[in-house]
Amino acid sequence: MSLAQKTTATELKSTVEDIQLEIVQRICFLDYPPGEQLKEAELAAEFGVSRTPIRDAISRISHLGLVETRNGVGTVVVALSAEQIRHVYEMRLEIAALIGTMSPCTITETDCEMGRTLLQEAKALRTDFGPRQYIEINHRLHVLITSLIGNGTLRSFWWQTYCQAASTWYRQSNQRGSEMAQALVAELSDINTALELGDVAAIGYIQRTHIGYGYQRIKTHLLAN
Amino acid sequence: MSLAQKTTATELKSTVEDIQLEIVQRICFLDYPPGEQLKEAELAAEFGVSRTPIRDAISRISHLGLVETRNGVGTVVVALSAEQIRHVYEMRLEIAALIGTMSPCTITETDCEMGRTLLQEAKALRTDFGPRQYIEINHRLHVLITSLIGNGTLRSFWWQTYCQAASTWYRQSNQRGSEMAQALVAELSDINTALELGDVAAIGYIQRTHIGYGYQRIKTHLLAN
DNA sequence: GACTCGTTAGGTGTATACAGCTATCCGTAT
DNA sequence: ATACGGATAGCTGTATACACCTAACGAGTC
Incomplete structure (x- = not known):
């Protein structure tokens, strides 16, 4: 059942790595321009998974300096100085x-x-x-x-x-x-x-x-x- | 109560970044030699937090190539070829x-x-x-x-x-x-x-x-x- | 005795509930 | 009219329960 739910989502199979690559590409391609706010709940719904893998992916991306996460506020795509x-x-x-x-x-x-x-x-x-x-x-x-x-x-x-x-x-x-x-x-x-x-x-x-x-x-x- | 539990643990305040730096240092210092298995539950108990932040830290470290995580098996410190x-x-x-x-x-x-x-x-x-x-x-x-x-x-x-x-x-x-x-x-x-x-x-x-x-x-x- | 297969213990992967933080809005007092 | 303060909505951070995967062990069979 949950598997059927996954396959009906946009992606066929979504591991954390796939999600990370997809988000990074969206940042590179300016689908997410600097200043854009990434909401974990939204992405979770889009990829058909819970917030946990999304958080994992975003956490790695933030370590690369492409996004910045602040508690209580959200995650935004950074504009490099x-x-x-x-x-x-x-x-x-x-x-x-x-x-x-x-x-x-x-x-x-x-x-x-x-x-x-x-x-x-x-x-x-x-x-x-x-x-x-x-x-x-x-x-x-x-x-x-x-x-x-x-x-x-x-x-x-x-x-x-x-x-x-x-x-x-x-x-x-x-x-x-x-x-x-x-x-x-x-x-x-x-x-x-x-x-x-x-x-x-x-x-x-x-x-x-x-x-x-x-x-x-x-x-x-x-x-x- | 849970706060008291935290302070009695080895660390005063443990964010994900602190945990990551500590684990990386242990790998660099050979406290965790190549082949050593890192168990999320153990580390969670040691740092006085749940598995979630530990997983987060390990996930980032694995992205740096210092450890490798396989589902159902565990996380091991990699020996570079x-x-x-x-x-x-x-x-x-x-x-x-x-x-x-x-x-x-x-x-x-x-x-x-x-x-x-x-x-x-x-x-x-x-x-x-x-x-x-x-x-x-x-x-x-x-x-x-x-x-x-x-x-x-x-x-x-x-x-x-x-x-x-x-x-x-x-x-x-x-x-x-x-x-x-x-x-x-x-x-x-x-x-x-x-x-x-x-x-x-x-x-x-x-x-x-x-x-x-x-x-x-x-x-x-x-x-x- | 050796091999096969079911069982089980112990790990990671995921979902979910809740706690905590922050910015915003609105009512109130000055 | 304005400035201050508290309620509130919405986000991230964390804890926990459960599903799933893997390797190892042991009983059964050839």
Whole structure:
């Protein structure tokens, strides 16, 4: 009975980890913008579980610094301060170069194909821009690049900083869409070249380069306010 | 009544964060060696709380990779594989150099005094070695160095890798005590020089150097088995 | 004697009830 | 009109009961 109730809910099977990933993705994708209040009871109803697993998931997320929970008030998605954004980006600039130097994985044909697909979609984005598509293409690119990192510790750090930077970064796609689509096409072109040559080190440096560009855009258009 | 019960327990006030830090420290200090089973009910009784906050704390720790929980079996402290140790150490070698280059804090007289105290204790350790003292001095040194890191993201990463490396590292202090005491005195001498000169960048490079030495010891005496 | 299967003890995973905290609203006194 | 204070609604934090899963033990059988 309770099982039937679960299957009729939106998700087929929801462990704590699944819930955590889903909520983190919603934060990254700006479905939950900074300032949004997360209510445990609401999420519990949506996922078809009790508050307990939801609390567990939120607790872990708060430890990553993406949300903040205060007793009696609620859980809100945090807006990173200018200084925090600076720290995250400076860190990403440093570790990007390590992607290719520390235990890189070998690039497969599947990876190349994914790169080509993403490039095509990005090109289509130039003429018909949508913030949501921009975010999703970037996200899949990040999944791809992360999968090429052989060092588990670095992979974890890379992903953490991505999640922390994502919401700030993607916020710009509402305003400066075409500019960012152009940049994404350029980035993916470079990435594809490196993929074809099987050069993971190059991918790391390309990332470093474009993180620098993105950081510059953020400093100019967001932090200047 | 329940409040009196709490105060009579070992801790005065136990929030989830306190419990988490305490358990992590016990893992780092080898009070819970790899393979040790953590029982939620036991810990709940010890800390004078219910299983709920204990579960919360353990859940976060498992997300850091220090323990592993399996349904119906229990929670055990994980022994990092040789590859994982390699990954953690390679990462520490890379980020150590960043300590002084990314938003370093200014060194205070209090910091210098702590450095002198630690050096004295380390010197005493050479003639009368105790694994526990060795671990505690190192731990306090790490707290000191971490406090000099201005970039919050780097500070977090530095602390994470420390916790992951600690149990493997400290395991050697049971066998190769005097050698490690000598190395600790040498490290603290270098650190003190840098502290007096207010040179945080130097501290980063000193760390890098001695992490390399420690990694070498681990590769020779632990991973060779 | 060895193997199989049912039983059981002991752990984690989840649901739920309740306690505690906080911000807000409203009535009252100044 | 305004400022203060208490009631209240709604949230998180905690305790507890129960469901479920797993491994180990022992009786029964070949």
